[in-house]
Amino acid sequence: MTAKASVYDLAGDLVIYRNLDAAEPRLPRFVDAWDQMGLPGPARPRKLDPAYSQALAWILRRARALDAPGTELAELVYLGDTALNDGNAFRNVRAASGWRGWAFIGAERDEELAVSEKDGVFVANRWSALSEFVSWLRSSQAAALDARTAVIVDVDKTALGARGRNDNAIDRARVVALEATVAGALGAIFDPGTFRRAYAELNAPRYHTFTMDNQDNLAYVCMMVGANLWTLDDLLADLAAGRLVRTQDLMERVQAQRDRLPGPALLALHDDIYARASDGDPTPFKAFRQREYLETVKRLGQLPDSAPFGQRLVEEICMTREVLDVVRWFRARGCLLLAVSDKPDEAAFPTAELAREGYLPLHCIPTHIAGQSIAALLPEGS
Ligand SMILES: [Mg+2]
Incomplete structure (x- = not known):
């Protein structure tokens, strides 16, 4: 398995780091938009703050209007790795937007397969259970999963460095x-x-x-x-x-x-x-x-293709195969993808000097893909 992928392959420039400025240049900076978002002031809220989710919902609507004007978002899917942080952010976005919504909270654990669901939050101890999550969304939740659906994918320890396997x-x-x-x-x-x-x-x-x-x-x-x-x-x-x-x-x-x-x-x-x-x-x-930032760059896609898998999971931050597969499936159906990371800008972007040397923002750096393919397990057609 030597293929590589980046967060850019998942969501393009629709990536939001901790400062809440989308990398997408057509979206306004937080400093110019906080009042339109309905926030009380220009202080940037943290992930657990309901104001953070209010900002995310606003950004998602604006992003949808860029490439599918006239399409109203009506559903939310959230993929993350922590019940507290991601679970709360999910519930807050769902509440702030009024959309129907579901979350998948994943980790890889060396124990018997266990999945559970409560109030739309699907918790699993296998990343490959993303395929069951999708089947459940379609069969028991009658989710549309199309251009009306916003999909938020957490970056750290979800899309990159899967929790329990590579975190x-x-x-x-x-x-x-x-x-x-x-x-x-x-x-x-x-x-x-x-x-x-x-x-x-x-x-x-x-x-x-x-x-x-x-x-x-x-x-x-x-x-x-x-x-x-x-x-x-x-x-x-x-x-x-x-x-x-x-x-x-x-x-x-x-x-x-x-x-x-x-x-x-x-x-x-x-x-x-x-x-x-x-x-x-x-x-x-x-x-x-x-x-x-530099230590993270050193760990993105830098090992030779021939490196043993065990070494790769220790020394490299890999793209999670299961998340990549399910995101590609969502995108093929027209869903809007947004990647969110809690990293501050200084840990995610090169300094001006490093940028001149060719260093890239973290989301643009391809890294090796690791995990189990679930592409064949996802439903075909509509
Ligand atoms: Mg995370």
Whole structure:
């Protein structure tokens, strides 16, 4: 299996990253459209916020009008990998749009096949169960699945790096980038053991209130632990005692004693992150995210065609064969495809300098396809 495909092959330029600007140039930027979307202000909502889904529904209608004017969307299909994030985003888009809708939440698990369905959300422990999902939509839900249908496909760990099979490759790109960025900023005082202990501890969901589940914040905190302003234990004690609640509190602490920061490089980095975070930028650690972009590019389609399958699933972020097959089937029926990713722009697009060297946005980079073909299992004709 040596064929390659990109997210562009799934959805063209109808790709939305975290900032809610479609890559499709004929669609307006979020900053020019938030009021038309009915949002209260220009702050970009996150995926769990109902405002995010309101924006998606608006974008889908506009996108449909570009290539099929006069066709009103009436159905929603959502393909994702997390019951919480994708499930909620799906329910929110369905509520915001008023369309009928169904979601598929997939993962590959080494256990007996199990599928379940509740309130339109179909959960399966095999990606190949997408074929059953489609049969169920047609037979028991009487879904039209045509030009009136919007299909949202989640990118991270769904279309690319299938959860349960190939998702570690995505995490690996981020962790390698985070560690390399922190190591670069700390120079000679960087201690990998200290960094990894801090990262492993603070990456846990119980610290999401502190980190806002934001890897930029996590990277900053790990960097400051590595800078020896406090030990990890001091920090955990302050968190437990409520003396520290948000990452911003820690940034203020550092700001109050920035003269103690070892080295001009770290000081400059703190100043930059502090200014951006104070300004409300949700991804203030630009160096880390740009490194994440490069580490992700390194893992897209870079192994030779002859690489063993096991190695490919560890070292490469692959296109999910089952998702590719079902998306092609939806597209052949005239459905509108939108790909969504939670990556910030800095982790998804090359810098201007890299773009001049030929680097592409992540969704335009072909990678090897991995998984089981379900094309023959999908219904033929209409
Ligand atoms: Mg995902």
